[in-house]
Amino acid sequence: MAEITYFTEEGMKKLRDELAQLKGEGRTAIARQIAEARDKGDLSENAEYDAAKDAQGLHELRIAKLEETLANARIVDESKMDASKVLVLSNVKIKNIQNGKVMSYQLVSENEADLKAGKISVKSPIGQGLLGKTVGDVAEIEVPTGLMKFEVLGISR
Structure with missing residues (x-):
């Protein structure tokens, strides 16, 4: 299936x-x-x-x-989604705690992912690590280069 x-x-x-x-x-x-x-x-x-x-x-x-x-x-019907949490189609502003760099991404399906356009897959390590987080949460995400920490600064639709 x-x-x-x-x-x-x-x-x-x-x-x-x-x-x-x-x-x-x-x-x-x-x-x-x-x-x-x-x-x-x-x-x-x-x-x-x-x-x-x-x-x-x-x-x-x-x-x-x-x-x-x-x-x-x-x-996805965005009108029925909780805007206080990071979900698929959320626009999320995050800060890399190690280097202080602030980034904005939209979490999308694998087929729509395009890093140049600021769209990352919900199935990527960073996408999965951010799902369900709220503003102020710190996500500890295991990536191929090691453990990264991101603070969620903002969530929008």
Whole structure:
């Protein structure tokens, strides 16, 4: 049984758009590559044909994975969430106690995580360590480089 994953409206739209692109333009492009390679002669010695068929397999695997993710996806209703605790979709402002650096992140599902955009996965060590914390709490989080301590400075939606 697949695990239910929670998304924002924006994240769900991105997944649906990617799936539509893969099923439409993506499949057409792969079919064209296979046809071009097939036209080049003997298929038993045609590396280009083999590469195109491999690409098709990977493409279909990505489509199946996206369909499974969407089948088990739920959009989070932020209006029903407790804003006093760090939960999925919370915007959290934290301070690294060791170096004093202040950072802000939004906790999102694994598929929406993008560190450059300030979105970290709720399944990452830091994301898991922050879940359930309230303003003023100190989270001690075991990361690959050792133990880190973060103070929760603010939580918003």
